[in-house]
Amino acid sequence: MKKEKEPKDGAKSTEHMPRREFLNKSGKALLFTASYVAISVLGGRNMAHAGMCDAGCTTSCVDSCTGSTTVRPDPCSSCTGCTSSCTESCTKYCTDSCTSSCTSGCTKWCTSGCCISCTQSTR
Amino acid sequence: MKDSDKTEHRDKVTITGNLIILERGRDELLLVNSIDSKPLYIKKGRNYIKGFLDAVGELGSIAKIKDVFPGDADLLDMLMDHRIVITREDREKGRDKADMSDNRRVRDNKNAISLYLLLTQSCNLGCVYCLNGKNTYKTDTNLKMSEEVAFRSIDRCMDSLNPDGRLEVVLFGGEPLLNWPLAKKVINYCEENLDGKFKGKRVHYHLTSNLTVMPKDLIEVAKKHNMTFLCDLDGPEDVHDNCRPYKNGKPSHARTVANIRKLTKAGLKVALRSTITARNQDRMPEIAEHHRETGGTGCAFVPVNPVNSDEAILPRNLLPSTASVLKGLAKVYKSRTWETKDLFPFNVYASHVRNGSRTVMGCGAPYGNTPVVDVNGDVYPCIYLVGIKRFYMGNILDESYPDNNILDRMMDSLHVDNMEECRECGWRYICGGGCPVGKLTVFDNPMANRKAVKYCQSIRCDYTKKVIELLLWDLAGEAASAVKKEINDGIPVAIDNTIHC
Numbered sequence: 001m002k003k004e005k006e007p008k009d010g011a012k013s014t015e016h017m018p019r020r021e022f023l024n025k026s027g028k029a030l031l032f033t034a035s036y037v038a039i040s041v042l043g044g045r046n047m048a049h050a051g052m053c054d055a056g057c058t059t060s061c062v063d064s065c066t067g068s069t070t071v072r073p074d075p076c077s078s079c080t081g082c083t084s085s086c087t088e089s090c091t092k093y094c095t096d097s098c099t100s101s102c103t104s105g106c107t108k109w110c111t112s113g114c115c116i117s118c119t120q121s122t123r
Numbered sequence: 124m125k126d127s128d129k130t131e132h133r134d135k136v137t138i139t140g141n142l143i144i145l146e147r148g149r150d151e152l153l154l155v156n157s158i159d160s161k162p163l164y165i166k167k168g169r170n171y172i173k174g175f176l177d178a179v180g181e182l183g184s185i186a187k188i189k190d191v192f193p194g195d196a197d198l199l200d201m202l203m204d205h206r207i208v209i210t211r212e213d214r215e216k217g218r219d220k221a222d223m224s225d226n227r228r229v230r231d232n233k234n235a236i237s238l239y240l241l242l243t244q245s246c247n248l249g250c251v252y253c254l255n256g257k258n259t260y261k262t263d264t265n266l267k268m269s270e271e272v273a274f275r276s277i278d279r280c281m282d283s284l285n286p287d288g289r290l291e292v293v294l295f296g297g298e299p300l301l302n303w304p305l306a307k308k309v310i311n312y313c314e315e316n317l318d319g320k321f322k323g324k325r326v327h328y329h330l331t332s333n334l335t336v337m338p339k340d341l342i343e344v345a346k347k348h349n350m351t352f353l354c355d356l357d358g359p360e361d362v363h364d365n366c367r368p369y370k371n372g373k374p375s376h377a378r379t380v381a382n383i384r385k386l387t388k389a390g391l392k393v394a395l396r397s398t399i400t401a402r403n404q405d406r407m408p409e410i411a412e413h414h415r416e417t418g419g420t421g422c423a424f425v426p427v428n429p430v431n432s433d434e435a436i437l438p439r440n441l442l443p444s445t446a447s448v449l450k451g452l453a454k455v456y457k458s459r460t461w462e463t464k465d466l467f468p469f470n471v472y473a474s475h476v477r478n479g480s481r482t483v484m485g486c487g488a489p490y491g492n493t494p495v496v497d498v499n500g501d502v503y504p505c506i507y508l509v510g511i512k513r514f515y516m517g518n519i520l521d522e523s524y525p526d527n528n529i530l531d532r533m534m535d536s537l538h539v540d541n542m543e544e545c546r547e548c549g550w551r552y553i554c555g556g557g558c559p560v561g562k563l564t565v566f567d568n569p570m571a572n573r574k575a576v577k578y579c580q581s582i583r584c585d586y587t588k589k590v591i592e593l594l595l596w597d598l599a600g601e602a603a604s605a606v607k608k609e610i611n612d613g614i615p616v617a618i619d620n621t622i623h624c
Contacts, residue, residue, distance in 0.1 A: 029201070030606050031197055031198060031201050032167075033194070033198075035168050035171040036165055036167055036168025036171050036172055036198070037165070037166040037167040037168060038163060038164070038165050038166075038168075038172070038198065038201055039163070039164045039165075039166055039599070039602050039603050039606055040161070040162075040163060040164075040201070040204075040205065040602065041153075041161070041162035041163065041164050041595075041598050041599050041601075041602040
């Protein structure tokens with residue numbers, strides 16, 4: 001029998017919220033059964049301006065050096081290849097090819113608030 | 124393709140070709156598709172998940188998987204959300220690999236350049252691992268850069284930057300403070316033109332120095348222009364003096380430390396770096412503490428490069444054991460003597476493991492973003508490649524620079540999908556292939572012994588993986604703690620129709 005826990009006062013129950021939608025909103029998710037506990041690690045760290053390379057540089061070196069080689073997906077406006085799971089469940093923006101509403105309105109990175117499965121970019 | 128065919132096509136699934144699988148303890152598992160880094164942490168149930176993934180690979184279709192595992196539809200979704208399981212369509216359309224076509228476009232879109240000016244190629248120290256070769260750096264002669272070369276270098280880099288781009292002027296050598304008057308002229312030249320021909324662009328000044336030299340007005344100038352510093356401090360006195368003596372063999376630690384303290388006391392930022400050799404490989408935690416005590420604002424550990432710019436190989440007995448380096452690195456990281464953001468190489472790789480990131484090359488040199496100008500105006504893509512003819516990019520004073528053919532060759536040969544040793548590796552889009560200097564200067568070097576080649580391979584691969592592994596487990600721990608806290612606080616975190624938060 002699954003353990004149930006009532007939400008504390010003020011906490012909105014998310015029992016029926018699609019998991020992907022929740023992931024999009026919070027970047028966190030937990031899935032557990034008797035067999036496993038799976039946790040999304042979608043936080044990451046932002047340290048893009050805090051490095052030095054072994055050549056002896058600092059600050060903007062990371063931008064000009066590793067910054068140029070480490071690319072992040074373009075915003076959803078450039079997303080051209082959502083996956084099937086995205087298509088099935090993402091009601092926000094993405095279809096197989098992004099819609100006009102995605103193109104004109106979405107300014108977020110695909111991984112932080114648009115469609116969680118939408119990872120393809122033109123870069 | 125008909126709609127029904129399309130649906131059927133999308134039903135077919137497979138495991139990503141870029142999978143990092145880490146195991147820890149009795150039951151933990153961490154899965155990452157390196158192409159966009161959305162790790163999935165299995166806190167419990169490693170064998171179940173591994174078995175499930177095996178089944179996914181064998182069954183190959185969503186419908187079949189759901190038939191065989193009717194209670195695990197959400198797990199399959201979760202694995203697909205994290206790109207651990209992908210559709211065959213994604214794979215066939217190349218979405219599980221990096222797009223290589225845009226590299227040259229990225230190269231031409233310059234938001235930032237780090238320009239290395241070798242103000243002088245002379246140095247007062249005689250470090251045991253000096254990268255400046257006698258022939259290529261002409262270390263026997265007192266070569267200094269001219270104003271013309273320095274100013275022209277600034278002009279040309281500013282010209283190639285985007286309108287709001289940023290130039291980092293790295294005052295480098297030899298020992299750049301041996302030509303401090305030119306350093307000041309360079310700064311003045313930039314400042315005088317920031318409202319004129321460089322308008323809209325930004326500039327930052329950085330000095331990489333052994334800090335045994337302390338011009339009287341260094342602090343004043345540095346404070347005025349927010350200059351940052353990097354200084355090599357290889358360890359406590361006995362270690363440092365063993366590795367970085369003056370040319371006459373006398374110790375340099377006391378003076379270097381005294382000058383670091385003067386700068387930090389004045390509020391200036393001095394990052395400290397230790398080159399790891401066999402002489403200090405077992406003292407890394409102590410070195411991290413020493414950097415902290417000395418007042419450093421950052422701490423870097425860099426395994427010694429086994430080749431100098433003459434492509435001569437360092438003595439075997441200087442090369443550290445990779446196992447010792449990895450052990451020391453892990454100890455330093457776990458000690459929390461330094462925050463991750465101030466600890467190299469962790470701070471750099473932390474940006475690689477950010478969600479959605481992908482890295483296809485180990486550094487920015489193939490993009491031409493780190494030009495090094497020697498005293499004569501000759502330009503090379505990296506400080507380790509100065510003087511090596513096959514990497515000569517032209518002279519800053521004439522139209523021979525930039526010879527982008529050099530960069531094209533580097534870009535093609537160093538892309539992780541083109542390197543034989545990397546192209547099948549699941550880690551490649553996070554590690555980017557590591558520092559390529561060894562590949563460029565050691566692997567085919569007739570002077571290189573087997574130990575040097577093996578060391579280079581291991582530093583590129585094992586060292587980089589270790590750093591990434593430590594970071595990923597840390598992120599997993601943070602995610603687990605955050606979830607636990609939110610559950611305790613009554614904030615919903617788990618969205619599955621079977622779970623009530």
